[in-house]
Amino acid sequence: MxxxxxxxxxxxxxxxxxxxxxxxxxxxxxxxxxxxxxxxxxxxxxxxxxxxxxxxxxxxxxxxxxxxxxxxxxxxxxxxxxxxxxxxRHSSAGDDGLVLRIGLTDCAATLTATRRVIATLTTLHRGLEVDLEVLDLVEQATALAVGRIDAAFVYGPVPAGFHAEPLTTEPRVVCLAASDPLARRPALRLADLADRPMVGLAPEISAVERRFWAMDPRPDGTRVRYTGHHVTRVESLLSAASFDGAIAFLPAVAAELFPRPDIRYRPVADLAPCTFGLVWPEPARENPNITALADLCRRLRDQGRLPAGTIQGPDEPTVPSGAGRKPSAPDAVPLPTR
Incomplete structure (x- = not known):
């Protein structure tokens, strides 16, 4: 009791x-x-x-x-x-193989690549119910590991035990407090940021991801200092970066998605770019729905239909909602014949 x-x-x-x-x-x-x-x-x-x-x-x-x-x-x-x-919630739907559960963050939900993949998938497979769940960075990894979701749209890298299908590549930028003297410069290098601590991510986020997004160690071998935060969402990361001289590296699209008066985004000339893609646990590769989704991702990517960045205009397909979705997808492409 x-x-x-x-x-x-x-x-x-x-x-x-x-x-x-x-x-x-x-x-x-x-x-x-x-x-x-x-x-x-x-x-x-x-x-x-x-x-x-x-x-x-x-x-x-x-x-x-x-x-x-x-x-x-x-x-x-x-x-x-x-x-x-x-x-x-899912038990009432039954295990009929016609439900594909996909996780994504608030940021991933705004990207053209995400929306075009989902809209095209549901147009070509109208009997497939796509169940979208918005998660934070920790929830997303946990949900994949325990099988609560089948796949997720994420920024890499991904830890061992997961397979990733890359969709887009874009530069990374540094976000720092608007009051930071470095914010007055139009562009920076990693050496300029050597004395700035990185905002700490939640320890549940894999070590490979935390090291990549902190660029730890730096090219000269220097280890990075971290704040005591354990953030799981971008907005929380930005709030932490706006105080105490801390910084964070994010995809360049963050400047468009999260404009804030207390934050500035600056390019970093020697900071490697990042990759956005679809990820799923290795055992899920036998799932025919995952196979169809991965094949579609490759086709759209190889045909240049997945630009980096956010939805740019009203002609872009939108993420459908609810069961029995009938999205508009004027650029739908056929899946390979099996």
């Missing part, structure tokens, strides 16, 4: 948001709460657990050592609740 004083899942979500933002105002906005409501939830959670999770002053919010130690357990509980919800 669940005790009356057990922490609620929504309280644990509030803990995760505040641990990421380290700012009551930003965390409350992210959760669609008032600051007082968020503060009340955190206070209730601390009383139920009998521990102090955060230290608060008028200017700063920090995790206590115990709060930091409990974060992995909290993420596991919230993740398990999400998996339970999704398992219940």
């Amino acid at each position: 669940v005790g009356a004083e057990d922490p609620a899942v929504h309280q644990l979500r509030s803990l995760l948001a505040l641990a990421e933002e380290l700012h009551f105002g930003r965390a409350a906005t992210r959760l669609y709460l008032t600051q007082s409501a968020l503060s009340q939830q955190i206070g209730t959670l601390e009383r139920r657990l009998g521990v102090q999770l955060f230290t608060r002053t008028s200017r700063k919010v920090q995790l206590t050592p115990l709060g930091r130690a409990l974060l992995p357990l909290v993420r596991n509980v919230v993740g398990a609740a999400d998996e339970l919800r999704d398992a219940a």
Whole structure:
């Protein structure tokens, strides 16, 4: 029997948001709460657990050592609740092989490549239900690993055990605080950024991804310093970069997707580009729906139908919604005959 004083899942979500933002105002906005409501939830959670999770002053919010130690357990509980919800939602659909579950981040949802692939797929396979789920960076990796989703649109690299089909390549840029003196320069090099710490990503994100997005180590062998953040979303990363002289590297499209008065985006001449693509677990290669999707990705890419960047005009196909989708896809191409 669940005790009356057990922490609620929504309280644990509030803990995760505040641990990421380290700012009551930003965390409350992210959760669609008032600051007082968020503060009340955190206070209730601390009383139920009998521990102090955060230290608060008028200017700063920090995790206590115990709060930091409990974060992995909290993420596991919230993740398990999400998996339970999704398992219940999908069980009614049956296992008839006609559902393809695809994960994507808020950023990936805006890209021309993503929308064109999905619109073309659902036009050519009208009996296939495409179930799209918007996830953060940690949720996406977890959902793939446990089979909650079949594939995902991601920026690489991907860890071992996953297969990737590249779709587009684009430069990376540095995002830094608008007040940073380096923001006045039109372009930078990695050496210019040597003394700037990188915003820390959540440890659940694979080491290969964290090293790539921090360019760690740098070409001269120097190891990178990180902030104490554990971010899982781009908006949180940008908020962290806007303080304390921290920086982050992002795909160039971020400047279009996330314009902010407190952030500047600058090209870095010697920073390697990044690749966007479709990824799925190696065991899923036997899934005929994955095979059809991967084949379609290759055809569209090889025909030059997948430009980097976001939707540019009204003629672009849009991501369909709901069951029985009938998207507009004027550029649909046939799948190879099997």
